[in-house]
Amino acid sequence: MKKINISYLLAISLGLMFAFSQCDKTPPENLPYDPYAETSLDANGGNWKTYLTIDSNKTAVPTPDAAGSAAYLTELGNLKSKMAAATAEEKDLAVWWGGNGVLRWHEIARELAATYNVPPNYVYDTTGNPVYPALVFDPANPDKYPRVPFANPPVASRMFALLAVAQYDALVTCWKRKFQHNRLAPYKNATDIQPIIPANDLPSYPSEDAVVAAASREILKFIFPREVANVTAKAEEHKNSRLWAGANVQSDLSVGDSLGRVIALNVINEWAKKDKMGAANNQAGLQAQRDSATARGFTTQWHSLDIPVRPPMLPAFGNVKPWNFTDATKATIRPAAPPKPGTAEFEAALEELRGYSKNRTREQQRITTFWSDGAGTYTPPGHWSRRASNLIYDNQFNEIRSARAMALVNTAMEDAGIVCWEAIFYYLLPRPTEADPSITTGTGIPNFPAYASGHSTFSSAAAEVLSYLFPSHETELRGWAQEAADSRVYGCIHYRFDSENGLVHGKKVGEFAVTRGRNDGSE
Amino acid sequence: MRHFYLSMFLLLSGTALAQSPNDGIMMPQGQLCILGQYSNSKWEDYWQGETKRSNINLGSLTTQSAMLMGNYGITKNLNVMLGLPYVWTSASVSYITPQKGIQDLMVFLKYQAFEMEGLGGAFKLQATGGLSTPASNYTPDLLPFSIGLHSKTASLRAILNYTANFGLYVTAQGGHTWRSNTTLDHNSYIFNNELIYSDEMPVPNVFDYSARLGFIKPRYQAEVWYESFTGLSGDDIRYNEAPQASNKMAAAQAGVFAKYFVTKRLGIFAAVSQVLSGRNVGEALTWTAGATYFLDINKKGTEEVGKQD
Numbered sequence: 001m002k003k004i005n006i007s008y009l010l011a012i013s014l015g016l017m018f019a020f021s022q023c024d025k026t027p028p029e030n031l032p033y034d035p036y037a038e039t040s041l042d043a044n045g046g047n048w049k050t051y052l053t054i055d056s057n058k059t060a061v062p063t064p065d066a067a068g069s070a071a072y073l074t075e076l077g078n079l080k081s082k083m084a085a086a087t088a089e090e091k092d093l094a095v096w097w098g099g100n101g102v103l104r105w106h107e108i109a110r111e112l113a114a115t116y117n118v119p120p121n122y123v124y125d126t127t128g129n130p131v132y133p134a135l136v137f138d139p140a141n142p143d144k145y146p147r148v149p150f151a152n153p154p155v156a157s158r159m160f161a162l163l164a165v166a167q168y169d170a171l172v173t174c175w176k177r178k179f180q181h182n183r184l185a186p187y188k189n190a191t192d193i194q195p196i197i198p199a200n201d202l203p204s205y206p207s208e209d210a211v212v213a214a215a216s217r218e219i220l221k222f223i224f225p226r227e228v229a230n231v232t233a234k235a236e237e238h239k240n241s242r243l244w245a246g247a248n249v250q251s252d253l254s255v256g257d258s259l260g261r262v263i264a265l266n267v268i269n270e271w272a273k274k275d276k277m278g279a280a281n282n283q284a285g286l287q288a289q290r291d292s293a294t295a296r297g298f299t300t301q302w303h304s305l306d307i308p309v310r311p312p313m314l315p316a317f318g319n320v321k322p323w324n325f326t327d328a329t330k331a332t333i334r335p336a337a338p339p340k341p342g343t344a345e346f347e348a349a350l351e352e353l354r355g356y357s358k359n360r361t362r363e364q365q366r367i368t369t370f371w372s373d374g375a376g377t378y379t380p381p382g383h384w385s386r387r388a389s390n391l392i393y394d395n396q397f398n399e400i401r402s403a404r405a406m407a408l409v410n411t412a413m414e415d416a417g418i419v420c421w422e423a424i425f426y427y428l429l430p431r432p433t434e435a436d437p438s439i440t441t442g443t444g445i446p447n448f449p450a451y452a453s454g455h456s457t458f459s460s461a462a463a464e465v466l467s468y469l470f471p472s473h474e475t476e477l478r479g480w481a482q483e484a485a486d487s488r489v490y491g492c493i494h495y496r497f498d499s500e501n502g503l504v505h506g507k508k509v510g511e512f513a514v515t516r517g518r519n520d521g522s523e
Numbered sequence: 524m525r526h527f528y529l530s531m532f533l534l535l536s537g538t539a540l541a542q543s544p545n546d547g548i549m550m551p552q553g554q555l556c557i558l559g560q561y562s563n564s565k566w567e568d569y570w571q572g573e574t575k576r577s578n579i580n581l582g583s584l585t586t587q588s589a590m591l592m593g594n595y596g597i598t599k600n601l602n603v604m605l606g607l608p609y610v611w612t613s614a615s616v617s618y619i620t621p622q623k624g625i626q627d628l629m630v631f632l633k634y635q636a637f638e639m640e641g642l643g644g645a646f647k648l649q650a651t652g653g654l655s656t657p658a659s660n661y662t663p664d665l666l667p668f669s670i671g672l673h674s675k676t677a678s679l680r681a682i683l684n685y686t687a688n689f690g691l692y693v694t695a696q697g698g699h700t701w702r703s704n705t706t707l708d709h710n711s712y713i714f715n716n717e718l719i720y721s722d723e724m725p726v727p728n729v730f731d732y733s734a735r736l737g738f739i740k741p742r743y744q745a746e747v748w749y750e751s752f753t754g755l756s757g758d759d760i761r762y763n764e765a766p767q768a769s770n771k772m773a774a775a776q777a778g779v780f781a782k783y784f785v786t787k788r789l790g791i792f793a794a795v796s797q798v799l800s801g802r803n804v805g806e807a808l809t810w811t812a813g814a815t816y817f818l819d820i821n822k823k824g825t826e827e828v829g830k831q832d
Contacts, residue, residue, distance in 0.1 A: 025727065025756045027719040111718035114711070121763040122579070130579060145762045305618065307579045360620060362660050369664050369708035376713060376764045386711070386720070433618050440620035442665075492620075 031107060031389075033099035037198035038398035042522070045400040046176025049520040050169040051323065051407065052270050058262055059173045061255045064183045064205045075249035076190050083193070086244040091196055094245035097238050098197035101209045102167050102402040103389045105216035108234060109163050110378040110385060112224055113156040118375055119447070120146035122308055130308045142226040149223065153373075153454060154280065154317045154417045157381040161323060161407075161414035162272055163219045168407040170215040170263035171208060171400040174256065178203040186249050195246035207248040208399045210256025211263075213238035218264035222272065275321040282316040286425075289315060293428045300341040301428040302449035313448045318422025323411035324512035330422050333508045335501040338429050338451040349495040350439075353432045357439045357492050364490035368442035371455060371487035375444065380455050380484070381413040384462035387480070391470050404522055409465045412513035416461035416506050417454065423505070424449045432492055442491035453494045456485035456502025457509070464510025468517060481506070546735070547647055547684025547694040549635050550596035553821025558592040560813025566798070566805030569667075572759030573802055582616030584667055584805060588626070595820065600635040607658060610670035619668050626671045628658040644687035651698070653678040664708040666766040667805070674726040674768070675703040690738045697732035705768045714769050715758045726768050727754035737780075744782040744792075751775040753802075760803050774801035778809075790815040 065071040086094070097104055122130035137148040149155055183205035187193040202208070217235035221228050239257065242248035248256075290301055304310045321327065339345035356364060373380045388409045392402045429451040433439045446454070463481035467474040485499035517523075550556055567583040568575055592606035611623035630653065637648040655676045663673035680698025703726065710722040729752055737746030757771030778796025785791060794811040798804065 025725045027714050027717075027725060028721040028723055030718075030720050107718075114713055114718050115716070118761070118763055147762075307616070357620060362662070365662055365665070366708045369662065370710070372709065376761065377709075377711060378718070383711075439618075441618050442620055445618055 031103075031393075033096075033103055033107075033393050035095060035098035035197040036396045038200055038202070039396065040398060040401070041200070041202050042175070042398060042400050043179055044521070045172060046179055048172050048175075048400075048404065048522050049516075050172050051165045051411070052169055052266055054169060054173060054263065054266060058266075059177070059259060061177050061181070061206055061259060064181055064251060064255075067184065067189050072189075072249070075251060076186055076193070079186055079243060079246065079249050080190075080193060082243040083246050090240070090244040093237060094196055094241045097209065097241035098245055098247070100393060100397075100399065100402055101212040101238060102171075102399055102406060103393060104238070105163065105167065105212060105220075106160070106385055106389055106406060108216075108231070109160060109220065110382045112220065112227060113151045113159065113382050114376060114378040116147055116149060116151035116224065117156065117377060117379055118146065119150060119152070119310075132308070132310060137225045139225070147226065151379070152313055153379040153381060153458070154314050154320075154414075154421060156379040157410070157414040157417040157458070158275075158277060158320070159219075159223045160381050160385055160410040162223070162267060163216060164403065164406040164410040165271070165323070166215040166219045166260075166264040166267040167212050168400075168403040169267065170211045170260045171403045173263055174206055174208050174211040174259060175400055177206055177259070178208075181205050183252070185247065187246060193246050197245045197247060202398075204248055205252045206256035206259050207239075207242060207252035208256070209242050209248065210239050210253040211260035212399065212403070214257040214260030215264040215267075216260075218261055218268065222268050271321075276316075276319050280314040280317040280320055281311075283311045286312065286315050289425045290428060293426065298337075298340070298427055298429070300430060302430045303434060304447055305431065305434060305445055306447055310447050312425075313446070314421065315425050315448075318418060318420075318425055320414075320418050322415040322418050324415050324509075324516050329512075330419050333419060333505065334423050334426065335452050335505050338427055338495070338497055338501070341430065341435055345497075346435075346495075349497055350432060350436055352496060353439050353489070353492045354436070356490050357441070360442055360490060360492075365442050367483055367487045368491035371484045372443040372491070373455070374446075380458040381410065381417070381462075383484075384413060384459065384466075385410060387477075388462070388466055391466060391473065395470065401522070404517070404520070405469050408469065408513045408517045409462055412461040412465045412510050413458050415512065416457045416509045419505065419509060420452060420454045420457040420502065421448075423452055424454075427451045429498075432495060439492050441493050443493060445493050450494055451498050451501070452505055453485060453488050453498040453502035455488050456481070456494075456499045457506035459484040460503040460506025461510040461513070462506075464507050465513045465517070468510075468514040546696075547649065547682055547686070547692065549599065549633065549647075549649070550594050550602050552596045552599045553819060554596045555818045555820050556594045556815050557818065558590075558594070558813060558815045560590050560592075560792075560811055562588045562590070562809060562811040564588075564807045564809040566807040569805040570760075570801045570803055571762070575806070580616060581614050581667075584612065584614045586610065586612045586670075586807075602631075602633040604631040604633065605629070612668050612670060614668070617668075619665070622661070622665060622668045622670050624661040624670055625659040626657070626661070627655040627676075629653060629655040642685070642687075643689075644685055644691075647682075647684045647686075649682040649684070651678070651680045651682065653680075662708055663705045663768050666768070672702070672705050672726055672768045674705045677701045686739065690740050692735075692737050692739055694735045694737075695732070697730070700729040700731070702726040702728055707768075712767060712769075713761065724767065724769050725756070727757035727771055729754055742784045744780075746780040747777070748780065748796075749775070749777045757803075766803055770803040772801075772803045774804045775799045776807075782815075788817045 120132050123133050125131045135148055182203045185204040187195045187199055213235040217231050220231040239253045373383050392405050428449045431450045459481035463477040466477050485503050488494035489496050489499050565585045568577045588608045588610045590608040594604045596602055606629040608626045610626045613621035631651050633651045635649045639646045657673045661670050663669050678698050678700040682696040684694045686692040704723050705726050707722045711720050731752035733750030735746050735748035753773035754771040757769050760766045776796050776798045780794040782790050782792035791814045796809045798807045
């Protein structure tokens with residue numbers, strides 16, 4: 001051993017250095033969503049039922065220039081120039097957007113949700129007491145924290161739903177005009193145009209990509225005032241990607257943009273400005289909710305465990321207008337009353353949690369964290385939006401069918417959030433740790449009452465709709481929802497009856513969306 | 524953020540030891556030194572990026588550890604070290620369940636490349652190569668409560684030491700640690716403002732250096748030291764969010780250390796250190812206490828027992 005010399009040691013060291021220098025310090029590549037050739041055109045898509053009433057006078061488009069016209073030939077020439085001038089990066093973007101524009105915009109929306117899903121930190125007032133700052137967007141100071149909006153699960157669920165509905169309504173309208181005018185794609189009119197993404201037989205006017213880009217842009221601008229420049233640039237990139245790809249001429253895009261914008265503004269003005277979301281954070285109404293619960297016998301009530309005491313998350317979100325059923329339906333599907341604190345049944349549920357609190361297994365902690373979807377993430381609706389996107393991609397849905405699937409799932413999830421919040425502030429049940437402060441948790445304690453579990457309701461609604469859309473995945477989907485529900489119990493932030501009743505509640509919500517899907521003219 | 528800092532603490536400040544991977548001391552051939560130590564590290568303020576803050580919903584975070592380490596002199600110029608810490612964390616206010624478990628198994632080879640008499644003492648040049656690997660299935664995905672980052676590491680460092688014949692010594696060392704990606708429990712996270720759809724998270728490599736000045740005699744040793752480490756890539760903790768393994772963590776800290784030999788074989792030691800500045804780490808005050816015991820594996824080294832080289 002004495003003969004070991006430094007060159008031997010150096011050789012070992014260099015080997016180790018080499019092995020570890022291979023460690024990549026950049027994260028793995030993101031969702032591929034490679035372009036694919038759609039198998040079905042859904043030529044009757046223009047007749048599918050939209051979510052909002054659409055005034056066809058506002059969605060008429062000019063008759064396009066004929067294939068042999070000088071104006072169209074000029075457009076084809078311009079397209080060839082754009083394609084020839086496209087840089088390698090622009091061609092990559094053409095492929096990135098070329099897979100499925102609907103899903104790409106949901107991907108962007110999830111990133112925005114995660115970025116904005118940060119509860120405001122307290123600040124110290126002039127007397128030295130910690131207080132929460134007001135959440136108001138200041139256009140003069142857009143980067144100031146806390147950022148607006150706070151994209152918590154209700155806010156995110158509504159954002160995803162508005163985005164999906166605008167995309168769907170816009171594509172239904174777009175399909176109607178496409179098959180009215182039947183302009184062929186540029187690569188069908190000019191054999192010397194070789195698109196860099198798969199060709200298809202879909203009429204190209206108006207461009208479905210421009211419609212989706214404009215509709216998505218308008219919704220995201222409306223929700224995220226700080227992101228106007230960002231999402232406007234993304235929409236331009238999306239539209240330009242069709243030129244770099246050789247898939248649309250400029251008039252396909254310009255008309256598509258106008259159409260998508262009109263439909264999105266219809267969703268904003270006729271739905272988003274009237275759905276009572278503006279009053280969802282009605283903290284002044286909390287006492288009336290407490291009094292009402294007390295009068296119904298729910299006297300042991302939830303309180304915030306945050307320091308300083310944080311106002312609960314959107315106590316009037318339960319009043320927001322649902323997509324797939326009426327306001328009157330909410331009370332008819334509300335979960336039955338939970339066991340009251342002090343009863344044997346409640347104590348038994350608490351005792352189960354004491355076990356996880358003292359001895360949560362590694363696998364239970366993994367499940368808790370996997371589904372936690374808390375601050376800084378895209379929330380449970382985002383988690384399911386991602387799963388839905390992957391199923392849509394794996395099944396190679398075309399744009400309009402993708403939008404329909406995302407609208408069914410995401411409206412069901414907002415509906416789930418609405419009825420869950422309605423029940424939460426109807427019963428005002430304390431969280432387990434408030435009932436027994438010795439109970440420690442595997443994730444952060446959400447700042448609103450316990451019954452029923454929001455994760456379970458969101459997940460069950462999503463699993464119900466996705467099982468309808470992808471029946472061969474039903475077992476897997478329901479298993480995911482069950483695991484999401486269990487995760488909240490393992491994490492000790494919900495009683496088991498919160499999760500079990502949340503799953504039942506969410507399934508009922510999902511069934512309304514499935515009924516809509518069965519009757520929207522697409523089957 | 525603790526965690527990383529914690530592992531660095533165990534690796535570097537734990538140094539306190541008469542036998543760490545980054546001091547200037549070698550075990551004689553055939554001798555084994557067994558070390559046991561307890562460490563308690565606590566912070567209330569921390570740096571969110573470069574902004575110092577606290578969190579009244581977290582309170583103070585305490586990380587404790589118990590470590591066993593062995594150092595064996597294969598030859599006079601080649602030592603092998605093995606260490607295994609048990610770590611537990613808790614917060615004074617937060618409701619998150621305290622985490623505990625066996626952290627990372629560490630092994631080091633230390634080679635004395637050069638020794639020369641001069642200036643009334645001796646100059647030594649040494650090199651250390653190390654590897655570590657998680658020794659249990661702890662989660663890296665519950666920072667700052669996680670007991671570690673669950674990353675494999677490899678490190679290389681160079682050590683320069685001068686010890687005067689009357690006992691004064693100075694040591695300067697610098698090292699680079701490569702760290703493998705870690706696997707999260709959840710499969711999306713924000714890295715550099717981008718949403719990543721993966722459970723695989725990059726963990727920054729680290730450069731560290733330290734300087735120590737001390738006095739060593741057969742019965743006692745005393746030392747003051749300064750050390751600095753910095754992540755070579757990574758992002759900052761975002762506004763009001765928890766830290767994550769990809770954060771660029773950095774800290775400078777200073778400490779004192781003292782050791783006393785109760786017998787020729789048994790030594791006891793204590794150390795205290797304070798983080799002076801940092802980034803994405805806690806402003807920790809750390810106490811350490813422990814004991815070392817010398818054993819002869821190879822009888823011919825007997826006459827050297829207890830002698831600090």
